[in-house]
Structure formats: structure tokens, C-alpha cells
Amino acid sequence: MRPPAHPPTFPSLADAAGVGLRHLHVPDFLTAKQPVGWLEVHAENYLVPGGPRLAQLEKLRQDYPISFHSVALSLGAADGVDEIHLVRLKALYARFEPAMVSDHLAWTGLSGTHVPDLLPLPLTPETLDIVAGNVARVQDALGRRLLVENPSVYLRFQEDQMEEGEFLSALVARTGCGLLLDVNNLYVSARNRGQDAARLLSRFPGDAVGEIHLAGHASLDIDGATLLIDDHGSAVPDPVWALYDLATRYFGPRPTLVEWDTALPPLPVLLAQAAKADAVRGAALC
């Protein structure tokens, strides 16, 4: 299946930012309607036979549009996607009917062994063939467009032959997939590679962007060199807000999500970040 060239639009999702739903905040959402446009969950957290998580999500989907963000399709795996995992995700998506589904330009397993990390890929024609084949397989199985997220990377490969924007443009052209532009990842990767983030953003295939992620990162000093780590453990920093402003000016309003996964703050802090995303987007569009 080749989806239409442009990603479907979700006007209601683009109007107000969403937040990543984490277990600590679930009671806040169950006891009162919260001022967010939508919620995104990690799909793998809901691949369970039954119990409270699924029951809670059934309730929440009555009040909020839900997006599913998976972390283990292993789109870059040289031996193909995990078909059993794909079947499980398809059943989950059939049950919850998410507004969007996404995963990463990364690999997370090989030969039946899972790796709970988003491992980087050399950007080569061979990798493009593999990722395009895997994305097409996923879209065929799910019967819908997948958004593919640009990853945070901490290393480069000898074989690298393409820039990320070029790679993703080719992937979109070959599969019709959409893209999830993670602005924090773009910034982290640019800094770690010694590249200019604004230049990379200008080369990002914006027409295909169906969703934007915002998050914070950490800074690690290693032998006098700085490595940025995508830990989602703090507020969105100013350089990432500036890139988000730029992305909105380049690409127009897109469904935007604030992620915060470690050192979780009280929900009002996260909601304030979502409100700030709305303000930045609104100002950029004036």
C-alpha cells in the first residue's frame, strides 16, 4: 500500500499541543479534564493482556484524541521488522483507533533479541533500502500511514553517505510515509555531530511532517567534549523553542507534543510546557 503523498491533517490536534501520557499523571487525567489537545502513549506499554492500564486508556480516549508512539518496530533492522510485534500493534491500534501512529528511524533488535534503546543507523543507500522495505511492510500490515521520527544520535558511522534530511526525503518518496519531526532530537544530533541545527531544519522535508515532538535533554562532559543526551528529563530548553518557532514558520502548524519521561514533574509543569508550545506556535503564525 502506498499512502497519499501528503499526511492526513488533524486540525483539532494542530490547534492545541498534546502531552506524552505517563503513568504518574494518569490519576490527574482520570479525575479532571486537563487543558491539553491530545495525549500520546508509548504503544509497547499497552501491549499487555489486560488490567488497569488498558482500562484507564479506554476511559481517557473518551475525552482526548490518542496517538500511539511505538519504540520497538525496529524499522532499521537488517533482518526485517518483528512480525509478531507488528501483529500485536495492529490489534492494539484496531482497539483504540489512534489518530496517529509513529516509530523511529532506528533499530531496536535483531535475530529475535530486543534492545530497549533506539540504536542509530548509518545513512547509506543500503540502509535506505532496508528501512524503506520495513516501513512499507508496516504500512501494509497496519493499513495506514506511519510517521517516522528523526532520532537523537550520539555517534556517526564511517559509512555515512547522506544527511538525515536527504535520507528522510528519499524514504518519504519511496514509501509515502509521514515524518515525526522531533525538534529536540534534531538539535541534539546536530550538536553531537558538530552541525548547525537551523541548517538541518531548513533541509528537513517539511511537507511530510505530520507531528512535532518537543522535549528537554541533558549535557554530559566526556573527556572535555560535550555530548547531549536525549533524556526527556527537563523543560524544553531555549534553543529547542527557537527551532520550534522556526519549524512552525517553515512548515506551518502541525500537531505538537511535549514529552517528559524521566524526573517527571507535577502535571501542571508539563501542562505549562504545552501551553508555551501553543504560544510559540501562535506567535510564529501571526
Added chain:
Amino acid sequence: MLIDLQRAMLGACYGDARAFANALPFLRPAAVPVDKALFIHTATVTAALTGVLAQAYPAVERAMGADAFAEAAKRHLRAHPPGPAMLSAYGAGFGADLTGELPVLAAADWAAHLAYFAADAEHVGLDALAAFAPEALASLRLPLVPSSALVAGPLGALAGWCEGRADISFVAAPLPLLGPDAAVLIWRGPDLLVAATLLPSDAGGFVQALGEGADLLTAAGHLSDAGALSPLLALLLGHGLIAAVTDGDPS
């Protein structure tokens, strides 16, 4: 070839020194030395799976202490990396390499973990028995809900486990506990909370037999005191542990 790189990185992530060395030539030198940049992924995988195990085995972690638990987790994840990408199902065999009373704590932790995620199921209450004539009771079968599990062990260890799991709803033991051995019955109640209670060993045998499909008369044969039957049925039927009451052979 991409697959050669991925084989090397996979091994590196799980602490294989040779695979780690094999991965380095694939990497382009940068300001951060490539071995240290690659180690970020090894450390991330170790931390992620240690966290998964800690979430599943809170009583074991508390008993061992965080550092010893982390070492045990590292040994386990390197020897037994996850297969499917369903981390809620990862760690089933973690208790096998532990010693002393830790395997008992691990078994109880894992039973509680499975109960939390178990398939949803209907249950019947005390009124379910009313539909049957008294002479039919002996042949009734009372299958347990899928979230239920029994863990046998020393009473002291199991009682300590119960006291340490503040996240679990504890039901008062329905029968006197004489020790030295006992069983803890763990399940997820209709309110979706994980619950547990302590049972004498013979009562554990009764519940085990019901769960395996025995009829009530056969299961009651495990009890040393027939007077225990009534409080046990009140417990099982009153707390959502029985999936159905049938009068036929399940086969």
C-alpha cells in the same frame, strides 16, 4: 553490510567485549571518543532493563539493596536479554539465580507483576453456589481467574513480603497460620487492584487443586480440617477469585 554492524552493536549493548571491539571500526572518530559514545548505548540498555526488573521485583530489590540488585540485574540481562519487545513480560527467570529466601520473594513479586497485567476475566460471587442443590456441591468445579497465583514458602518470608508490598491490597488471612510453611495467594480483584492473602500450606493445596480443575470434594481432600472449607470459599467467592461455578468435568 548493515547486518554486520548490527550484530556487533547488539553484542556491545549486552556487554560482549569482543562484539564491542568489533563495532568500533564502524564508527567515525569525533570529539567524544567512539568507545565512550558507543558505551552510552550499553549503559542505556543496562539501565533500562535494570529498571524493568526493579519494577517487577520491588521486594527483591529492597531485600538485596540497590547496588547488589543492580549487579544481579546486569548478570541476568546479559545472560538472558529480552526476546519480544514486550518488557512487561521480561524477567520471568530472574529469581532462579538468587539464593536464600530471595527466590521466594522473587516468585511472589513475579506473581504480583503478572496479576497486574493478566487478562481481564468475569468472576462470580457467593450467590453462584445458590443455584446448586447441596448434594451437588461435592462435584462442583470452581476455576480461578487468570490473574491468580499461589507461592509457597517459609511463613516468615511470605509474611515479610506482604508487609513490604505497600502497593498491594492485603486481605486478612482466613485461617490460622501455624507455620513453618505457608502460601501466599495473589490475584487482581474486580477493582483492578492486586491483592494477596496468606494461607496455611494445606489451604494452599486446596486452592492449587481448584485452579488445576479438581472438583470441590477432591480439592477439599487437601485440607487437614474440613472446617476450613467454608472460610476458604468465602474468601475465593467474596474477593473475585472464582471465574465460574460449573458442575461438569472441564475436559
